[in-house]
Each structure stands twice: as structure tokens, then as C-alpha cells.
Amino acid sequence: MTSTSTAPPPSRLADDRFFVPIRPAALRVAAVTAVAFVLGGATSFGQAFLPAELASLANSASGWTMPTAVLVFLSARRRPEAALTGALAFVALTVGYAVVSGWRGFPFDPVVWGVIGIVTGPVVGVAAHALRRRPMEAAVGAGVLAGILIGEGAYGLVVVAETTSPVYWWAVIVLGAVLVVAMAVRLRSAVPVALMGFTTAVVAGGFILAFLALPLVFAAL
Known part of the structure; x- marks a missing residue:
């Protein structure tokens, strides 16, 4: 009796896991x-x-x-x-x-x-x-996004406080903190949570430095 199965070979199945139809x-x-x-x-x-x-x-x-x-x-x-x-x-x-x-x-x-x-x-x-991935990846992803929010919030409160309302800057800082807390509850593991905190701090600091340098970039163009 001849098989009529049309299943792709194992190698094809393995390859398909890593691609999305165009x-x-x-x-x-x-x-x-x-x-x-x-x-x-x-x-x-x-x-x-x-x-x-x-x-x-x-x-x-x-x-x-x-x-x-x-x-x-x-x-x-x-x-x-x-x-x-x-x-x-x-x-x-x-x-x-x-x-x-x-x-x-x-x-x-x-x-x-x-x-x-x-x-x-x-x-x-x-x-x-x-954020959808495994704990270590999710920790880094959350740290990057939270760092952007917290970094810009801090930049707004310190650098452009005289010309803008503090309400929005505090709001994004709180939103970044909420993201960190929510992800920490999901992760429930010391190492990923510590990595997320470290990433948040680094990205927030880098954001502030980058925005302080932007006027120089605009001036050079």
C-alpha cells in the first residue's frame, strides 16, 4: 500500500520554525x-x-x-x-x-x-x-523601554522644566516604573529582575546623555 502523506521532511519543518511567510x-x-x-x-x-x-x-x-x-x-x-x-x-x-x-x-x-x-x-x-520572549530577553526588553521612559522623564524635569509642565514627565516616569514592576512580577526570579534594573538604569542614563548631545548634532548639520 502506497503512502499518500504530503508532510514535509523533518529538515523542512525545522527550517520553517524560523521564518514567517513573506x-x-x-x-x-x-x-x-x-x-x-x-x-x-x-x-x-x-x-x-x-x-x-x-x-x-x-x-x-x-x-x-x-x-x-x-x-x-x-x-x-x-x-x-x-x-x-x-x-x-x-x-x-x-x-x-x-x-x-x-x-x-x-x-x-x-x-x-x-x-x-x-x-x-x-x-x-x-x-x-x-517582552513576549524568555525571561532574560524579556528583562532586557522591558529595561530598554522603561529606561527610555524614565530617562526622558528625568531629562524633562531637569533640563526643560522651565518651559514645560512637569505633569507629563512624571507620568512617563511612573509608566516606566509600572512596566518594571509588572515585568518583575511576571519574572519572579532574581537574576532577570536584576538584569532588568541594570538595563533600565543604563538606558535611562544613556538617553539623558544622548539628548544633552542633540543640540550639538543639530548645530553641526
Whole structure:
């Protein structure tokens, strides 16, 4: 009796575990990029309509990091997809902001922030995707995202406190702390929790230093 099984050989099954079909992945990336473009445009409007206490949401790195991380967390299936989605989302946010700002009569050159998005977007994307992974990866991912939030919150309170409301900066610090606590409850292991705390501190400090250096970067361009 001849077998009619059409199951792929074991080697094929092993390979398939590491790849996502091109079309679904491309559709997910395209959808997230489109949503990010719309959110970037909404950011421009937000600068005019948000209350003073929350106005910094429309003019902050965390204001774009949070939706990007959420979109990647919900959509990406593999690290390469998460990295690509993060980069494209950040660039789309910048371009969307530039398009709507120009339409409103406030021209904005997206080149510098687009480059920043290409560099930092993959980091945010992979960090968001890592929240779904094993404890050590999840710890690092949570530390990166929490570090960005806490770092920018501290930067806002210390460096731009005279021109912005402290409400938003405290809010992102609290949100970063909540992420750390929530992940610590999930991990329930000393080593990953310690790694998460270390990563949070390093990223927060690096964020502050990077933003302090940005004026020099803009001046050189």
C-alpha cells in the first residue's frame, strides 16, 4: 500500500520554525507603518490642542516610542520583523508629522529625526518583541523601554522644566516604573529582575546623555 502523506521532511519543518511567510509579514509591516504615519500627523495637531499639562506628549521621544512599542508588540512575529517595523514606524511618524506640519504652515525637515528613527527604531522594536520572549530577553526588553521612559522623564524635569509642565514627565516616569514592576512580577526570579534594573538604569542614563548631545548634532548639520 502506497503512502499518500504530503508532510514535509523533518529538515523542512525545522527550517520553517524560523521564518514567517513573506506576504503576512509584509502586510503587518505595511499596516503598522500606515498607522504610524497617521499618528505622526496627529502629533502635529496635538501640539495645538493638548492641554498644557500633556503638551509634551506631542513633542517627545516617549510620545512616539510608546505607540511604536505597542504596535510592534501586537504585530511582529520575529525579531527581524520587529526591528524593521520599529524603524519604519519611527520614520513614518516623522514623515507624517512633517507632512501635516507643512500643511498647517509650520515647515519641518524630517531628515535628522528620520535618521534617529532608523537608528533607534529597531532597538525599540526588538525590545517590544522581547517582552513576549524568555525571561532574560524579556528583562532586557522591558529595561530598554522603561529606561527610555524614565530617562526622558528625568531629562524633562531637569533640563526643560522651565518651559514645560512637569505633569507629563512624571507620568512617563511612573509608566516606566509600572512596566518594571509588572515585568518583575511576571519574572519572579532574581537574576532577570536584576538584569532588568541594570538595563533600565543604563538606558535611562544613556538617553539623558544622548539628548544633552542633540543640540550639538543639530548645530553641526
